[in-house]
Amino acid sequence: MYGLGMLKGLMVTFKHIFKPPTTIQYPEEVRPIPSRARTNLIWFEERCTGCSTCAQACPDGCILVATSPAEGGEFNVDRYEIDFRICMYCGLCTEACPYNAIQAGGTYKDVTDDFESMYRDKHALTKFAHDYLKENDFMYPHGQRAPKETIELIEREG
Numbered sequence: 001m002y003g004l005g006m007l008k009g010l011m012v013t014f015k016h017i018f019k020p021p022t023t024i025q026y027p028e029e030v031r032p033i034p035s036r037a038r039t040n041l042i043w044f045e046e047r048c049t050g051c052s053t054c055a056q057a058c059p060d061g062c063i064l065v066a067t068s069p070a071e072g073g074e075f076n077v078d079r080y081e082i083d084f085r086i087c088m089y090c091g092l093c094t095e096a097c098p099y100n101a102i103q104a105g106g107t108y109k110d111v112t113d114d115f116e117s118m119y120r121d122k123h124a125l126t127k128f129a130h131d132y133l134k135e136n137d138f139m140y141p142h143g144q145r146a147p148k149e150t151i152e153l154i155e156r157e158g
């Protein structure tokens with residue numbers, strides 16, 4: 001029948017016209033983010049041994065790790081950098097890390113329209129990680145609590 005398609009379309013419109021809107025006014029409003037969402041990569045310096053497994057697992061070569069020898073056969077992590085300009089958020093680095101030092105999660109707070117700022121060094125990554133821990137009762141995305149020293153350090157930072 002002529003016009004049936006149009007009527008069906010209007011029915012859908014009327015069905016939704018009295019429902020509350022599904023859109024939200026970001027950034028004034030922020031939708032709750034599931035704890036296991038792959039919104040971002042968060043690197044936790046205190047968990048990182050500098051083993052570079054994440055960098056080797058990354059198909060895009062986004063991760064740079066530079067270390068120097070430390071006492072007891074360990075490493076100082078002198079540089080840890082992620083190039084989010086080429087990251088595809090596949091999560092392979094998070095799966096490869098034996099120490100859960102890089103985990104998926106976090107907010108949309110570092111959304112930017114400045115392309116160059118998407119290259120983040122260890123200081124930018126650590127600030128993001130500390131903000132995340134502060135806002136989440138010092139719990140890592142995978143559900144473990146941050147160690148006492150890290151909590152104290154973050155509290156001293158204010």
Ligand code: SF4
Binds near residue numbers: 060063087091092
């Ligand atoms: S999420 Fe994927 S592309 Fe991005 S840094 Fe990790 S392994 Fe590389």
Ligand code: SF4
Binds near residue numbers: 050097
């Ligand atoms: S984030 Fe994990 S895999 Fe990458 S260097 Fe640190 S400990 Fe190794």
